[in-house]
Amino acid sequence: MIVATAGHVDHGKTTLVGVLTGVDTDRLKEEKERGMSIDLGFAYADFGHGQRIGFVDVPGHERFLRNMLAGVAAIDFALLVVAADDGPMPQTVEHLAILELLGMQRGAIALTKTDRVSAERVRAAQAEVRSLLAGSGLEAAPIFPMATTSGEGVQALREHLRDSARTLAAKTARGHFRLVVDRSFILPGAGLVVAGPVLAGSVKVGDQLIVSPQGIPVRVRGIHAQNLPADAARAGERCALNIAGSELRHEMVGRGDWLIASALHAPSDRLDVSVKVLSSEARALAHWTPVHLHIGAAVANARVAVLGERAIAPGQSGFAQLVLDAPVAALQGDRFVLRDQSAQRTIGGGEVVDPFGPSRGRAKAARLAQLTAMRIPQPAQALNALLDAQPEGVDLERFALARNLNVDEMDALRTALSIHVVNAPDGRLGFSQARWRSLQAQVLAVLEDWHGRQPESLGPSEAQLEAAVGVPARSPLLSAVLVELVGQHKLRRAGLCVSLAHHVARLSEGDAALLAKVSTLLEASGLRPPIVGELARMLEMEQAVLLAFLERAAALGHLLRVAKNRFFLPATMEALAEAARQLAGESEQGSFDAAHYRDRTGIGRNLTIEVLEFLDRIRVTRFVGGRRRIA
Numbered sequence: 300m301i302v303a304t305a306g307h308v309d310h311g312k313t314t315l316v317g318v319l320t321g322v323d324t325d326r327l328k329e330e331k332e333r334g335m336s337i338d339l340g341f342a343y344a345d346f347g348h349g350q351r352i353g354f355v356d357v358p359g360h361e362r363f364l365r366n367m368l369a370g371v372a373a374i375d376f377a378l379l380v381v382a383a384d385d386g387p388m389p390q391t392v393e394h395l396a397i398l399e400l401l402g403m404q405r406g407a408i409a410l411t412k413t414d415r416v417s418a419e420r421v422r423a424a425q426a427e428v429r430s431l432l433a434g435s436g437l438e439a440a441p442i443f444p445m446a447t448t449s450g451e452g453v454q455a456l457r458e459h460l461r462d463s464a465r466t467l468a469a470k471t472a473r474g475h476f477r478l479v480v481d482r483s484f485i486l487p488g489a490g491l492v493v494a495g496p497v498l499a500g501s502v503k504v505g506d507q508l509i510v511s512p513q514g515i516p517v518r519v520r521g522i523h524a525q526n527l528p529a530d531a532a533r534a535g536e537r538c539a540l541n542i543a544g545s546e547l548r549h550e551m552v553g554r555g556d557w558l559i560a561s562a563l564h565a566p567s568d569r570l571d572v573s574v575k576v577l578s579s580e581a582r583a584l585a586h587w588t589p590v591h592l593h594i595g596a597a598v599a600n601a602r603v604a605v606l607g608e609r610a611i612a613p614g615q616s617g618f619a620q621l622v623l624d625a626p627v628a629a630l631q632g633d634r635f636v637l638r639d640q641s642a643q644r645t646i647g648g649g650e651v652v653d654p655f656g657p658s659r660g661r662a663k664a665a666r667l668a669q670l671t672a673m674r675i676p677q678p679a680q681a682l683n684a685l686l687d688a689q690p691e692g693v694d695l696e697r698f699a700l701a702r703n704l705n706v707d708e709m710d711a712l713r714t715a716l717s718i719h720v721v722n723a724p725d726g727r728l729g730f731s732q733a734r735w736r737s738l739q740a741q742v743l744a745v746l747e748d749w750h751g752r753q754p755e756s757l758g759p760s761e762a763q764l765e766a767a768v769g770v771p772a773r774s775p776l777l778s779a780v781l782v783e784l785v786g787q788h789k790l791r792r793a794g795l796c797v798s799l800a801h802h803v804a805r806l807s808e809g810d811a812a813l814l815a816k817v818s819t820l821l822e823a824s825g826l827r828p829p830i831v832g833e834l835a836r837m838l839e840m841e842q843a844v845l846l847a848f849l850e851r852a853a854a855l856g857h858l859l860r861v862a863k864n865r866f867f868l869p870a871t872m873e874a875l876a877e878a879a880r881q882l883a884g885e886s887e888q889g890s891f892d893a894a895h896y897r898d899r900t901g902i903g904r905n906l907t908i909e910v911l912e913f914l915d916r917i918r919v920t921r922f923v924g925g926r927r928r929i930a
Contacts, residue, residue, distance in 0.1 A: 300464035301496055301537055303355040303371045305398060306380035307388035311411040311447060313340065315380060316356045318447045319457060320344035324356040339370040339481060341494075341537070343526040346461035351525045353537040361390055364645075368397065368636055369481050369554055369596035373496035375467055375535070376460070377406035377437065383413045383424045383444070387431045393645055395435060396577055400648030401634045404436035405467070407443060407459055414446035470535035474703035475560035476500035476508065477630075478538065481596040483553050486541065489521065491549050493558055494539040495596065499703050500560060501533040502540070510547070511557045511628035512566035517544035555597030557628040565700055566626035569656035571618065571670055572635070574603070576647040578614035584646060585610045591642050592621055594635040594651075600624040603637070606662045606670075616649070618670050620656045629654045631673065631701040650674075654701050678702050682729075683716055692721065692728030692776055723775035724930070730776060738780050741768045743789065746799045754805045757856030758798030761918075773918060794869025795917055796856035804855065813848060814857055821858075821868045826875060827902050830864045862909040875900060875910055876919045883929045890926040 304312040317323050324340020340356035355374065357367040371377070377398050381391055398406070408428055413421050425442055432438050441459065445452035482494040502508070506519045521541035524532040532538035540558065576584045586605040591598055604620040611617040629635075629651050636648040652673050660666055665688070672684035681702075685693050695718075699709040713720065718729040745767045749759055759767065761777070770777050781797060784790040791800050798804075806814065820837055821828045828834075831849065835842040853860040859867045867875075878900050882891035897907040911927060914920040921930040 300350070300375045300460075300467050301353045301355065301373070301535070302376045302378050302460065303374040304357055304378045304380055305367070305371065305391075305394035307382070307385065307390040307394075308358070308361075310380045310382040310385065310388070310391075311409075312378075312380045313356050314447050315378075315409055315411060315445070316340070316342055316354050318450070318453055319460075320354060322354075324354070338366050341482075346457055346464070350461050350464040351527075352460060352464055353525055355537075357394075361393070364390075364393070364638075365593070365598055365642070367394065368593040368598070371397065371401060371403075372481070372593075372595050372634075373479050373498050374403070375405060376463060377403045378409060379406060379437065379440075380409045380411055381424065381428055382411050383416045383421050386424045386427045392431065395431065395437070396579070396645055397636055397648070398437065399435050400575065400577075400636050400645075402436070402650070405463065406437045406440045407456065407463075408432070408437070408440055409452075409456060410442055410444045411447065413444045413451065414448060470533070472499075472501040472533040473708065474499040474705060475563045476502045476506070476558075477560075477563065477703065478502075478540070478558040479595045480552060480556040480558060481554050482539075483549075485549060489541050490543055491547065491552065492539050492541050493552055493556075494537065495558075496537050497532055497534050499534050501531055502538075503531040507561065508542070508558050509561045509564040510542075510552050511559050511564050512626045513551060513556070514564060514566075515544060515546050515551055516561070517542040517547055517558070555595065557595060559628060562705075563630070563700065563703065564628070565655070566628050567654050567656070568623040568626040569658060570621040570623070570627075570629055570651050571606075571653040571656035571661070571673075572621055572649050572651050573616060573670075573674055574611060574619045574637070574647055574649040575616040576611045576613050577645060580613040580646060583610035583612045584619075588646075589640045590621075590646060591638040591640070592623065592627075592635060593638065594627060594629055594633060597627055599627055604661065607667055611647075618652070618667060620661050630703050632676070655697060673701075678704060678708075679712055679715060682712060682718075683731075686716075686718070686729060686731040686734070690730075690734055691771060691774070692723070692730055694726050695720065695729045696726045698729075721775050721779040728775060734776075735780070738768065738770070738776065739784060742777075742780060742784065743799070746790070746797065746802075750799060750802050753855075755807075755810075755855055757793045757796040757804050758802065760795045760856070761797060764797055794856055794859055794872060796869075804857070806855075806857075810848070810852070814852055817849070817852075817858070817866075818868060821866070821871065826871060826900055827906060828865060828867055828871065831866070832864070834866075859913075861913045865906075865909065872910075872913075875902075876914060879911075879914060879920055879927065880929055883927070888926075890923070890928045892926050896927075 306312055313325055320342040322342035324342050342354040345351045355370040357370040381387055410424055421444055443452045443456045477498040479495040480493045484492055486492050504519055504522055508517050519540050520543050522529045522532050523539040524536045586609045588603045590601055590603055592601040601621045601623045604622055606618040631651055633651045637646045639646055652670050668688040672688045675681035675684055717732050719735040721728045765774055765777055788800050790797055831846055832842055835845045849866050852858045859872050861867050882895055882899055883889050893907055897904055915922050918930050920927040
């Protein structure tokens, strides 16, 4: 269990930790000289029954609140210290508000210096504390009257901490490793050591990690867990890691950084969050307010983009996007605190809902519905709700990353929810079975209607089908649905057209005869069909009359108009598309250029450009950096 002190300056936090553990956590020269904690202090104690407890002693002075916030970023238990003579003071109130914003619900109150006041004052101070705690997560926390000089109350508090540690549910080492760096130092003979609480996963000697957000690869050379040498450390422990790396310099790592598994390295400068504004604030939190963001052990400058309403009233909560000056390594569920631009007061805080907030459409109703789903703590329930709120697919890799789910955990989730997975250019998209079946039914209904209204047409193109069923252009979902329906022999493709398997296009007798003549000539010309003028001479037709027919045949899907004066048979274009696929497949880079395509097909330079541009338009290929890839 990790315990952090909290409370006003000079109320006896450091003295109390010293009495409990035998360790003086004031390690700096200035702290010794001034008799006041300036930075975080650390101590460990074994209270019996194998309950080894780590203590983080925080400074109480308002000028060092930044350090206090770094110390309480990831703790299990809060020890709020209040002097009986003073009672609750300004920093008592602010520290309690911070603990509340961080979601702390386990703790105890040490009422110190009871030997300096009367019994009546002790009772009054207890009442003041109880009133302060009302409505907070620590409302039911026990109060321990204490006098550290005589030892009064020390044993009772020690036993309570021991029992709390014993009943604290062990944190599962699920997910990838995450450590909040709140301390770094050079150890003679060992090198750089970073220390902090482990939020998730586990690590062992020899593991490769990343210093984030910088992205520096390191290797773990040694581990101390809960201040004892260890081969491994896991979630719920404070640990110190001796790290090394070819790109690592000592000054590169410090408080506010993260040490994480490489799979988690995805720093972001836009965090979609749920924010609660303190009821003590005089005014609402307005859109685009500049703030200091405290998250993990880091502090960053940010702007608050309020979503939905343009402001969040005191005592109220709402969604917002934090737009940061520099990226941080945050994940879903991470708690944070906001302070005003001058860093003089705490405004509010909350939790990260989506660490990868979009720059566009962030305040739309559909996006707010997605955030409502994402805020659900349980991954399975959140994903299930998100599938309903995001009909165009949930990026499963991004969901797993935001929730720190490893491959096995995500696969188990996908199986449990019967998610239909579609491979898209940017990753795997997940869809509910209801959405999948609904779109299949829509496609079949649209085609039935299309054939009824246009019996002479082969069917709509995929782009026309997208518009008819209401999915975005180039939808990977629709493409996957079509592939499955073709595989089930419910649909077939003819060139760019999609039709029901039983559909036969019914052309007029004259058009059918002319199409047969045109097809014969185009087929005989191979991969290089004649231009319209040449085709008209071969058919002994007026060029304008033939062009009108060719355009009509292309509109119905029987021909493909590749260029202004050149039409192809669908089968010919499929052969040219297959040549592109083969070239890309033979390349180590998965791409090819126009010269290679010209040589493979033998169709000449000018026609090569026309064909490749057509393949780009129909989404067979994609032009990137002077080369083409299969789209």
